[in-house]
Amino acid sequence: MSIVDKGKEAVQGIAQAVVKKAVELAPGALLPGGRPDPLIRRQHGHIGKPVSRVDGPLKVRGAAPFAAEVALDGMVYAALAYSTIARGRIAAIDTALAEAAPGVVLVMTHRNAPRLNPPPRFLTGDKAAAGDDSPIMQDDRVRWNGQPVALVLADSQEQADHARSLIRVTYAEEPAATSLPTADGCEVGTFMGEPLRAVVGDADAAFAAAPNKVEAVYRTPRHNHNALELHAATLVWRGDELFVHDATQAVAHTAWSLAQIFGLEEAQVHVGSPFVGGGFGGKGLWPHQILAAAAARLAGRPVRIVLSREGVYRAVGGRSPTEQRVALGADADGRLTAIIHRGVTPKTRHSPMPEPFILPTQSAYAAETIALEVQTCYLDMVANTFMRAPGEAVGTVALECAIDELAERLGMDPIELRILNEPDKDPISGRPFSSRNIVAAYRAGAERFGWDRRNPVPRSRREGEWLVGMGCATATYPYHRMPGGAARITLDAAGRARIDAAAHEMGMGTATTHTQVAADRLGLPLEAVSVRYGDSSLPGVILAGGSQQTASVGLSVMMAHQELVGELLKLAGNDSPLAGLGVDEVESADAGLRKRDEPDRFESYASILARSGRSELAVESSAPMPLETMHWSMHSYGAMFCEVRVNAVTGETRVSRFLGSFDCGRIINPKTAASQFRGGIIMGLGLALMEETQFDERNGRIMTRNLSDYHLPVHLDVPEIDVIWTDIPDPHAPMGARGIGEIGITGTGAAVANAIHNATGRRVRDFPITLDKLL
Amino acid sequence: MGITVNGTAVELPDDPRVSLLDLLRDGLHLSGTKKGCDQGACGACTVLVDGQRILSCLALAVQYEGRSVTTIEGLGADGALHPLQQAFIEHDGFQCGYCTPGQICSAVAMIEELRRGVPSHLTVDLAAAAIPCSRDELRERMSGNLCRCGAHNGIMDAIATTYPAETHPGAAE
Ligand code: FES
Ligand code: FES
Numbered sequence: 027m028s029i030v031d032k033g034k035e036a037v038q039g040i041a042q043a044v045v046k047k048a049v050e051l052a053p054g055a056l057l058p059g060g061r062p063d064p065l066i067r068r069q070h071g072h073i074g075k076p077v078s079r080v081d082g083p084l085k086v087r088g089a090a091p092f093a094a095e096v097a098l099d100g101m102v103y104a105a106l107a108y109s110t111i112a113r114g115r116i117a118a119i120d121t122a123l124a125e126a127a128p129g130v131v132l133v134m135t136h137r138n139a140p141r142l143n144p145p146p147r148f149l150t151g152d153k154a155a156a157g158d159d160s161p162i163m164q165d166d167r168v169r170w171n172g173q174p175v176a177l178v179l180a181d182s183q184e185q186a187d188h189a190r191s192l193i194r195v196t197y198a199e200e201p202a203a204t205s206l207p208t209a210d211g212c213e214v215g216t217f218m219g220e221p222l223r224a225v226v227g228d229a230d231a232a233f234a235a236a237p238n239k240v241e242a243v244y245r246t247p248r249h250n251h252n253a254l255e256l257h258a259a260t261l262v263w264r265g266d267e268l269f270v271h272d273a274t275q276a277v278a279h280t281a282w283s284l285a286q287i288f289g290l291e292e293a294q295v296h297v298g299s300p301f302v303g304g305g306f307g308g309k310g311l312w313p314h315q316i317l318a319a320a321a322a323r324l325a326g327r328p329v330r331i332v333l334s335r336e337g338v339y340r341a342v343g344g345r346s347p348t349e350q351r352v353a354l355g356a357d358a359d360g361r362l363t364a365i366i367h368r369g370v371t372p373k374t375r376h377s378p379m380p381e382p383f384i385l386p387t388q389s390a391y392a393a394e395t396i397a398l399e400v401q402t403c404y405l406d407m408v409a410n411t412f413m414r415a416p417g418e419a420v421g422t423v424a425l426e427c428a429i430d431e432l433a434e435r436l437g438m439d440p441i442e443l444r445i446l447n448e449p450d451k452d453p454i455s456g457r458p459f460s461s462r463n464i465v466a467a468y469r470a471g472a473e474r475f476g477w478d479r480r481n482p483v484p485r486s487r488r489e490g491e492w493l494v495g496m497g498c499a500t501a502t503y504p505y506h507r508m509p510g511g512a513a514r515i516t517l518d519a520a521g522r523a524r525i526d527a528a529a530h531e532m533g534m535g536t537a538t539t540h541t542q543v544a545a546d547r548l549g550l551p552l553e554a555v556s557v558r559y560g561d562s563s564l565p566g567v568i569l570a571g572g573s574q575q576t577a578s579v580g581l582s583v584m585m586a587h588q589e590l591v592g593e594l595l596k597l598a599g600n601d602s603p604l605a606g607l608g609v610d611e612v613e614s615a616d617a618g619l620r621k622r623d624e625p626d627r628f629e630s631y632a633s634i635l636a637r638s639g640r641s642e643l644a645v646e647s648s649a650p651m652p653l654e655t656m657h658w659s660m661h662s663y664g665a666m667f668c669e670v671r672v673n674a675v676t677g678e679t680r681v682s683r684f685l686g687s688f689d690c691g692r693i694i695n696p697k698t699a700a701s702q703f704r705g706g707i708i709m710g711l712g713l714a715l716m717e718e719t720q721f722d723e724r725n726g727r728i729m730t731r732n733l734s735d736y737h738l739p740v741h742l743d744v745p746e747i748d749v750i751w752t753d754i755p756d757p758h759a760p761m762g763a764r765g766i767g768e769i770g771i772t773g774t775g776a777a778v779a780n781a782i783h784n785a786t787g788r789r790v791r792d793f794p795i796t797l798d799k800l801l
Numbered sequence: 802m803g804i805t806v807n808g809t810a811v812e813l814p815d816d817p818r819v820s821l822l823d824l825l826r827d828g829l830h831l832s833g834t835k836k837g838c839d840q841g842a843c844g845a846c847t848v849l850v851d852g853q854r855i856l857s858c859l860a861l862a863v864q865y866e867g868r869s870v871t872t873i874e875g876l877g878a879d880g881a882l883h884p885l886q887q888a889f890i891e892h893d894g895f896q897c898g899y900c901t902p903g904q905i906c907s908a909v910a911m912i913e914e915l916r917r918g919v920p921s922h923l924t925v926d927l928a929a930a931a932i933p934c935s936r937d938e939l940r941e942r943m944s945g946n947l948c949r950c951g952a953h954n955g956i957m958d959a960i961a962t963t964y965p966a967e968t969h970p971g972a973a974e
Contacts, residue, residue: 078890078891078893079890079893081898082889082890082895083882083890084898085895085898085901086873086882086886086887086889086890086895086898086901086902086905087833087873087874087877087882087886088831088832088833088834088835088872088873088874088901088902089833089874090898091832092832092835092899094826094832094836095826095832097830103827182816182819182827183823183827184816184818184819184823185816188818251949252949253897253899253949254835254837254843254845254897254899254900254947254948254949254950255835255837255897255899256836256837256838301897301898302897303835303897303898303899304896304897304899304949304950306949332836334839335837335838335839335840335842532896532897533895533896533897533898533950534896535896697893698893698896700893701893701896701950701951701952701955702896704951704952704953704954705896705950705951705952706951707951708951708953709949709951732838732840732842733837733838733840733842733843733947734840734842738947738949739951739953740944740945740947741939741940741941741943741944741946741953741956741957742937742940742941742944744940744951744953744954746936746954747954
């Protein structure tokens with residue numbers, strides 16, 4: 027990390043500390059969220075209804091335009107060549123054959139690439155987007171095995187791919203750090219400016235003195251997002267303005283960051299990304315968009331770049347591996363006296379964060395003493411990055427397996443052990459929980475799943491060749507709402523509303539849920555509301571990440587609605603039944619405003635606009651700083667239940683039943699929410715049983731660079747997955763809803779591992795649990 | 802002679818390296834057929850050739866001279882959605898929608914395979930006239946179509962409700 031970067035992170039840390047202090051001194055009622063969102067109480071609106079996706083008809087017809095599906099006149103196709111060493115210099119690069127190949131328009135290497143500023147690394151500024159801040163094709167340095175070293179533009183993809191194969195690179199190789207023992211230094215990791223370390227009391231001493239204890243090391247491998255849509259961009263320069271059709275989770279961040287890289291004003295870069303074919307943390311700003319834009323400028327032609335599947339593995343980072351030691355000490359009754367969760371994970375000098383696997387442990391259990399720490403070691407590899415529930419996905423694997431191991435040691439039911447250690451406030455920060463109903467989720471889940479049929483004695487149920495077992499684990503993911511939320515509401519003369527926000531639709535149901543929320547907010551039928559998103563020209567800096575988009579957009583629309591009501595009252599004037607009323611006295615209903623306690627005093631939006639001679643009324647507002655998370659400990663929760671069948675002969679594991687019982691606040695759309703939950707759980711099944719990016723520690727090269735060698739769950743691996751939820755609104759979250767996009771992958775790995783242990787008596791701590799480990 | 806795509810005759814590409822997938826997407830702008838790997842590993846590029854499902858990324862366009870290709874754009878009749886497309890919406894058989902055209906084309910042909918009595922890896926009685934179609938039998942037959950968003954349950958529900966006769970006779974659920 028450079029001194030500048032250290033400085034930036036330190037500044038962020040100081041700023042957070044100042045805000046924290048201010049918040050602690052402020053009375054709760056003054057905080058955003060202190061007065062609950064009125065929609066929380068609304069019972070008979072669109073929220074809570076299983077509305078089918080508004081973009082469904084487009085998607086089932088294959089008519090939703092993804093980034094690689096925009097055709098531009100004169101467009102050329104890009105192909106990339108990647109380094110085959112982990113560290114060193116490009117000694118020579120022969121591009122003559124490629125340049126002479128049919129259809130080739132440009133071959134770009136570090137020798138002729140335009141001069142670019144380094145990509146702003148994500149988290150170093152409020153709109154920084156890059157997953158890697160290494161200079162892109164600016165020098166002869168090779169920083170990881172798979173770094174793009176040349177780009178070809180040609181009239182067709184076939185021509186570009188062929189020409190790329192003709193490029194010959196000679197390297198001057200240097201010793202590289204490609205395994206933990208050869209790491210280029212280790213230190214305590216930081217995440218969002220805070221050290222990944224927490225200490226309450228003397229956990230080591232308490233652990234040593236505990237009458238009951240377990241201690242083990244758990245390992246999780248590298249993972250890749252493997253969104254089915256390949257990373258792609260179609261882009262064109264018009265004069266000094268850059269237009270990018272991107273596949274990204276961060277349109278506003280990407281526009282600003284590209285402007286920095288190319289030395290432009292932010293307004294000169296336009297990024298659109300209306301549909302994203304899966305993101306999971308992987309669709310940010312990576313070298314391919316930057317290189318394509320640079321090449322388009324050199325060639326003076328529009329460019330389409332689509333990474334090959336191998337290219338995605340080479341140029342886009344994934345989740346880092348972890349080695350986590352968990353030690354739990356408990357008294358005779360099972361009360362935790364010590365939680366120790368420490369471990370190590372590699373990162374690069376250029377990536378935004380180490381995999382923060384201690385995060386779930388921070389708020390999990392009441393314990394007298396706690397010691398948490400992430401050590402990070404620097405390797406030469408593709409920059410590791412955020413992948414669905416960074417921290418929690420793999421952190422819960424270790425913690426929740428350890429809890430299961432402790433329950434067995436104590437002879438206790440693992441659910442009862444968890445409930446016994448349920449904290450009444452956040453164990454580290456001391457803040458109250460905004461809403462935590464994890465016990466209710468466990469009780470409801472246990473009953474529905476038939477937990478009482480589980481035999482606590484491992485390997486006690488056998489059906490023919492199959493050993494059958496059940497396991498459970500806690501799921502948890504924090505509520506986030508990042509600064510930068512904004513939205514615009516535009517009412518037209520017919521009383522229809524359009525919501526504009528620079529949000530994203532990667533399959534989470536963004537367009538659908540916000541149509542529902544805005545319809546309730548404005549008192550409109552669903553058909554009268556449309557939502558525009560996925561474009562950097564729209565209001566807000568809204569990351570589709572951290573399961574925060576719904577809260578960010580939802581609160582922004584709520585703020586804009588308040589302003590809209592004020593504007594409408596002004597326009598209504600003295601001839602309206604609403605004359606003389608203030609904002610707090612009216613509410614939206616039936617496509618207009620009415621007095622709260624005198625519903626006959628009503629005027630429709632259309633009537634107000636018509637009388638004032640307006641064809642439309644637009645109001646834009648931004649969400650206040652997310653101070654609610656500084657006042658309350660806010661998390662989504664789940665109780666995960668799994669039944670497995672393990673073949674006693676082959677060691678093969680089949681997941682036969684799975685239930686997720688969630689406590690995530692109010693559920694806005696049960697249909698799309700169930701899909702989000704299931705999608706996370708299925709990725710968790712992959713994490714448990716098959717997913718692993720294999721990395722050659724001798725040369726830093728990823729070996730599983732396709733969808734045949736990296737195993738994803740397929741249809742036959744996925745049973746019917748049952749999902750239920752408490753639906754208890756969180757009074758401190760917009761609409762009462764906390765995030766649901768990431769929690770499904772948390773807890774799932776441990777629930778599977780615990781079920782396998784119950785089935786077989788084997789405790790596998792090295793993930794994924796492939797059949798060879800059960801023989 | 803060229804290829805027929807969704808009922809329209811189109812010319813073969815000049816470059817014999819062009820896959821059927823790239824012909825559809827880049828040449829004809831029929832981008833409903835998706836590219837998820839270009840290596841035959843994901844199923845996103847599934848199209849129907851004379852009613853049978855193939856991976857268009859593994860097919861050279863010039864090999865398909867004289868054949869009739871149906872893509873997702875050609876599945877519904879007269880602009881209306883095919884019943885399976887409608888069922889995907891009802892049962893939320895997708896999230897991002899990127900695997901969806903491939904899943905739908907694959908399922909349409911898979912049902913024909915069931916009707917013809919084509920066995921799968923899971924089929925126990927290879928001689929049976931009608932294959933008892935359990936959920937696992939369906940899952941096995943759709944396992945070549947990956948979905949990273951995890952819409953598997955909705956996809957199965959959509960297929961089963963659209964084709965009750967084919968997917969339920971003697972189903973060993
Ligand atoms: S794109 Fe053809 S199988 Fe993946
Ligand atoms: S819906 Fe996204 S990959 Fe299937």
